[in-house]
Amino acid sequence: MAYADQQMSGNKITALIIVAILHVVVGYALVSGLAYSAFKKVKEVTSAVKIEEDKPPEEPPPPPPKQDTPPPPIVAPPPPISFNAPAPQVQAVTTPPPVAAPAPVVLPPAPAAPPPPPPPRFQPKGAAPKGNPGSWATSNDYPSRALREEREGVTGFRVTVGTDGKVVDCQITKSSGSPDLDEATCANVRRRARFNPATDGEGNPTTGSYANSIRWVIPKD
Known part of the structure; x- marks a missing residue:
């Protein structure tokens, strides 16, 4: 409020100074016979100078209320990727030598059939x-x-x-x-x-x- 009162007093002083200058000009114009011209000039000066009452500065609007925004979700960092993969193991496979085919089994010749019995001398007969x-x-x-x-x-x-x-x-x-x-x-x-x-x-x-x-x-x- 003190700043507003000081500004208003300064404006009033300026207005008084301008009014005093106008009186001097009007007096000079009357003396020199240029009253009409002076009146026009005074009118122009008066219309040019518009004294407005200083308005107190507007208070800035209050900041908008803060909205309760939910906290951002917690994102777990991805697990570290290990690039130290074990080197593939190379196993030497020994190829066994080819198995030799078994020797063919040679069966002994079958024994010769016994000679047939001699035919009977007589034909058997029943009772x-x-x-x-x-x-x-x-x-x-x-x-x-x-x-x-x-x-x-x-x-x-x-x-x-x-x-x-x-x-x-x-x-x-x-x-x-x-x-x-x-x-x-x-x-x-x-x-x-x-x-x-x-x-x-x-x-x-x-x-x-x-x-x-x-x-x-x-x-x-």
Whole structure:
């Protein structure tokens, strides 16, 4: 405020000095008879000089409020890049010498096949029955119980013939369904059957076998 009062007082002093000069000029003009010319000059001087009241200086506007700006993000520095890469290791590879091919295996020649046996002097023959096999069992040999019960059937058998042509063993290969008929079959064959014995390639008698069957049928009166 003191600076503004001092500036205003200076302006007033200047105005008073200008007014005093105007009075001197007007007095001089009146004396010299140039009142009209002086009046015009005074008017020009008055219009040229415009005394304005000093205005107090405007206060600068307050600074804008500071905005709370978020702090910049913290960026971690990139990890240091190491250029000290280990040098590649060079390994010497020794190439093994080529493997020699194995020698071919030479198999010994196969032994010569033995010579075939000489052909037999005689054709081997099986045991053959003497006479009619149908006579080995007759209606008179029919078991009495099976006859009363009127049971019939077929019994298969196999006999072993010795070197003398007689039956050594008898086995039932197919049952008639009646045990007494099967038993009568072997009993009659052992008693009545006779054979020419079997012979080998030398013509000598040997053991043979013979198979057949007997049909048991009730006789008609």
